[in-house]
Amino acid sequence: MAVTSATTRASSKDGLIRKISSASTGFWFMSPSIILVVLFFFIPSVIIIGLSMTNLSTATGFRNYEWIGLENYQKIFTHPDTIPTALRTIFYVAATLAFFNVGLALVIALLTTHVPRRAGFIFRAIWLLPRITPSVIYLMMWKFTAAASPYGILNRYFPFLGGQNLIPDAPWVFVLLTNGFVGASFGMIIFASAIESIPKDYMNASLVDGCNAWQRIRYVILPALRWPLLFVTTYQTLSLLTSFEQIFILTDGQFGTEVWALWSYHRALSNYWGNFQWGFGAALAVVLVIIGALAAIVYMRFFRFNELVQEPGIDVL
Amino acid sequence: MPAKVLRILVLIAIVVAAAGCGSPTAEVQEQTQPTQVEQASTSPVTLQVWAEANAVEHWRADGPAEAAKNVTDFKLTVEPLRDEAGWADYKKKFTLAADAGEAPDVVLSGHEDVSVWANAGYVVDFSTCRDKYPEFDDVIESLWTSVTWNGKIWGVPQDTEARPMFYNKTKLKELGWSDEEIAALPEKIKTGEFTLDDMIATAKEAVEKGVVQPGYGYWHRPTKGGDYLQYYAAYGGRLYDPEQDKLIVTRSAVVNWYAFQRKIVTEGITPENYIGTEFSIWHDTVSHGNVLFWNGGVWQWADWAANYVKDEGGQDYLFSFAGYALQPSGISGKPGVTLSHPLVYMITSEEASGDKDQDAACSLLAKTTTSEVNTKHAVESTHLGILTTQADDPNYSNDRLLSETLYMLDYNFYQPNHTMYGPYYDILFDNLVKAENGELTPEEAADAAIQLLQTELGDVLIVE
Numbered sequence: 001m002a003v004t005s006a007t008t009r010a011s012s013k014d015g016l017i018r019k020i021s022s023a024s025t026g027f028w029f030m031s032p033s034i035i036l037v038v039l040f041f042f043i044p045s046v047i048i049i050g051l052s053m054t055n056l057s058t059a060t061g062f063r064n065y066e067w068i069g070l071e072n073y074q075k076i077f078t079h080p081d082t083i084p085t086a087l088r089t090i091f092y093v094a095a096t097l098a099f100f101n102v103g104l105a106l107v108i109a110l111l112t113t114h115v116p117r118r119a120g121f122i123f124r125a126i127w128l129l130p131r132i133t134p135s136v137i138y139l140m141m142w143k144f145t146a147a148a149s150p151y152g153i154l155n156r157y158f159p160f161l162g163g164q165n166l167i168p169d170a171p172w173v174f175v176l177l178t179n180g181f182v183g184a185s186f187g188m189i190i191f192a193s194a195i196e197s198i199p200k201d202y203m204n205a206s207l208v209d210g211c212n213a214w215q216r217i218r219y220v221i222l223p224a225l226r227w228p229l230l231f232v233t234t235y236q237t238l239s240l241l242t243s244f245e246q247i248f249i250l251t252d253g254q255f256g257t258e259v260w261a262l263w264s265y266h267r268a269l270s271n272y273w274g275n276f277q278w279g280f281g282a283a284l285a286v287v288l289v290i291i292g293a294l295a296a297i298v299y300m301r302f303f304r305f306n307e308l309v310q311e312p313g314i315d316v317l
Numbered sequence: 318m319p320a321k322v323l324r325i326l327v328l329i330a331i332v333v334a335a336a337g338c339g340s341p342t343a344e345v346q347e348q349t350q351p352t353q354v355e356q357a358s359t360s361p362v363t364l365q366v367w368a369e370a371n372a373v374e375h376w377r378a379d380g381p382a383e384a385a386k387n388v389t390d391f392k393l394t395v396e397p398l399r400d401e402a403g404w405a406d407y408k409k410k411f412t413l414a415a416d417a418g419e420a421p422d423v424v425l426s427g428h429e430d431v432s433v434w435a436n437a438g439y440v441v442d443f444s445t446c447r448d449k450y451p452e453f454d455d456v457i458e459s460l461w462t463s464v465t466w467n468g469k470i471w472g473v474p475q476d477t478e479a480r481p482m483f484y485n486k487t488k489l490k491e492l493g494w495s496d497e498e499i500a501a502l503p504e505k506i507k508t509g510e511f512t513l514d515d516m517i518a519t520a521k522e523a524v525e526k527g528v529v530q531p532g533y534g535y536w537h538r539p540t541k542g543g544d545y546l547q548y549y550a551a552y553g554g555r556l557y558d559p560e561q562d563k564l565i566v567t568r569s570a571v572v573n574w575y576a577f578q579r580k581i582v583t584e585g586i587t588p589e590n591y592i593g594t595e596f597s598i599w600h601d602t603v604s605h606g607n608v609l610f611w612n613g614g615v616w617q618w619a620d621w622a623a624n625y626v627k628d629e630g631g632q633d634y635l636f637s638f639a640g641y642a643l644q645p646s647g648i649s650g651k652p653g654v655t656l657s658h659p660l661v662y663m664i665t666s667e668e669a670s671g672d673k674d675q676d677a678a679c680s681l682l683a684k685t686t687t688s689e690v691n692t693k694h695a696v697e698s699t700h701l702g703i704l705t706t707q708a709d710d711p712n713y714s715n716d717r718l719l720s721e722t723l724y725m726l727d728y729n730f731y732q733p734n735h736t737m738y739g740p741y742y743d744i745l746f747d748n749l750v751k752a753e754n755g756e757l758t759p760e761e762a763a764d765a766a767i768q769l770l771q772t773e774l775g776d777v778l779i780v781e
Contacts, residue, residue, distance in 0.1 A: 057736075058408075058412045058433050058434070058437055059432070059433045059436045059437055059736035059737075060436070060437060061412075061415070061416060061436075061437030061438050061439060062416045063437070063438055063668070064436070064437065064438065075772070078772065079772055080765070080768055080769055080772060081769065143595060144595070147594070147595060147598060148588055148590070148591075148594060148598070151595075151598050162589070163588075164532075164588050164589040164590045164591075165588070165589075165590040165591065165593060165594055166590070167590070167593060168589075168590035168592070168593060168754055169589075169590060251593065252541075252593075254592065254593060254747070254750050255593070255750070255754065255756075256756070266743070267740075269409055270405050270409070271405075271739035271740065271743060272404075272405065272541050272542075272739065272742060272743055272746070273427070273429050273430075273543075273732070273738055273739040273742050273743075274408050274412075274426075274427075274429060274430050274433050274434075274739050275433045275736055275737065275738070275739040275740070276409065276412065276739075277740070
């Protein structure tokens with residue numbers, strides 16, 4: 001009996017040490033990420049929260065500002081632009097994600113992994129061009145594509161378009177296209193890599209079982225892409241929420257394309273005649289940080305992130 | 318951990334942030350005035366000068382470097398920096414540099430920055446400097462208004478300009494105007510006999526008769542800028558009450574202004590979706606005489622001559638077809654107007670630059686504010702002069718454009734020096750775009766603008 005008890009105690013102690021050791025190892029592996037997150041997300045977030053409670057602006061400088069509590073947030077909640085800008089942002093993020101950053105990326109990945117490998121590689125390389133082109137040049141190309149006659153390419157070859165500058169006619173089409181062509185390449189690479197790494201046995205088995213192409217995609221490929229889908233969707237959502245440079249260069253937020261991040265940028269850093277309102281801009285940014293964090297949590301629950309990162313069942317055996 | 322550790326971390330970060338930002342004070346910092354003239358004058362001083370300027374405006378930065386040779390009370394070396402990043406980035410760079418104590422000793426910017434940068438303590442009161450050197454007495458008196466804020470002077474004008482309505486004399490002649498009628502147009506605009514409505518009617522006739530292509534009757538500036546305020550002023554809009562230090566928005570003027578912006582599109586003299594057109598397209602089109610009337614600035618003349626119509630003959634080519642007048646009034650019998658936007662040199666504070674060389678900077682600006690230096694900039698970049706004696710300087714008076722547009726300064730107005738002018742203008746412009754594109758009616762756009770102005774500006778706004 002005593003022997004059994006001692007054995008149990010020893011076993012329990014060993015388990016504890018192993019758990020601590022395991023946790024400690026995990027901590028050391030994670031420490032670079034933790035340091036980066038604390039330095040470049042946590043501390044800046046806290047600073048921005050602090051700034052958002054001030055009236056800091058160019059006119060006050062860093063010497064004459066005052067703490068104003070939640071005044072900037074009250075202003076946001078009563079501002080006539082708040083709801084329209086929020087709705088525009090949701091539309092921009094959802095549409096870019098659905099049609100391009102996830103949707104088109106998945107289509108390209110599927111297509112390029114079902115053609116001869118070299119052709120697929122070349123096709124994917126072409127899709128990377130918008131991403132590696134400097135934003136200003138990339139957007140200038142778009143602007144001159146849509147420009148009024150006789151300067152615009154579209155108006156030159158399609159006179160029925162009317163000859164006028166086409167961007168104000170369909171601002172969201174151009175905003176989504178310009179962002180989507182860049183954004184799709186990211187998901188394309190992730191998805192293509194993931195598809196390439198699915199064991200050939202699964203593919204062959206599905207063929208033997210008589211799957212058609214759609215069934216193979218639906219029941220073999222897509223389930224294997226759950227983690228890449230979570231990653232791309234989450235990452236691109238957060239990225240789109242805070243991205244504005246292409247809209248900034250293309251329309252500067254005119255024609256109803258001012259999204260939340262651009263609103264924050266305009267108020268904090270790009271007022272035409274000066275007096276940047278850092279305090280109010282920071283409050284707008286904080287709202288974005290909160291929405292981003294909530295979106296990340298929702299995604300992780302929706303995609304059952306915990307199940308994805310569980311230790312493999314093989315270890316239990 | 319969690320909650321307690323988290324609370325401690327948040328607290329630490331707030332303390333770090335607050336320490337980094339410095340302590341707030343309710344009062345504006347006392348401006349530093351230089352006091353060690355004798356000591357400074359004996360040792361060499363290096364001054365940094367920042368100026369936003371394109372290549373033809375290089376004297377904005379090089380002028381002070383040239384003027385340094387004439388400074389006798391200090392041993393000066395000037396490091397000029399000409400920046401072409403664009404105004405928004407330039408101003409951002411300066412404000413961040415000033416907060417970091419890394420600003421230049423002298424900064425050139427628009428006069429509207431006077432109130433903002435003075436309030437922040439980035440620049441020093443210029444009044445003492447102005448009284449110290451006789452060169453400043455030569456500055457055209459009315460220009461000092463543009464650098465005045467809170468009863469003090471905060472800089473010295475470097476250049477100014479007029480923003481005329483240009484017209485194509487050749488096209489007017491094709492339309493049936495006689496030489497005498499064309500020559501009389503500037504005077505008719507000056508007296509309010511030719512209004513914005515007349516301009517629209519003439520341009521529409523030109524389109525209908527095929528003298529110009531549809532949409533090429535009238536082109537205003539294609540992007541954001543102060544020029545649009547000329548239409549607001551043309552309909553009697555007021556901007557600023559200096560006694561109360563409050564911005565003003567005149568609803569009836571905004572409605573008429575926005576209605577004008579829409580009408581030029583619906584009448585077919587300005588293209589649909591015009592705002593947002595690339596500026597290079599605009600320059601190329603107007604400088605080649607493809608538009609009947611267009612609103613621009615005198616400084617663009619040099620740009621067109623050097624960069625757009627050089628092969629056709631530069632300024633001679635432009636003079637062959639282009640005329641210039643004030644911006645017509647919107648109200649019959651009321652004189653035309655023009656907006657002037659003086660750029661001004663400001664001396665930065667010790668806190669902003671980390672230097673105590675404000676006296677030396679003052680001396681440098683005195684020698685920069687001379688006809689010898691300023692006329693080089695005025696003539697090369699076709700900006701109007703700032704000195705009374707420049708009209709007698711042959712180098713200036715022999716310049717046809719400058720001498721023929723100088724009278725416009727008698728009809729000019731400035732944008733207000735108010736710390737909230739930036740947000741004020743952005744709101745008016747954003748709704749102007751909606752009105753011109755037909756997204757909102759002029760009344761709806763005006764009301765939306767006023768509602769936003771009241772939200773953003775609160776009690777510093779007067780609605781009339």
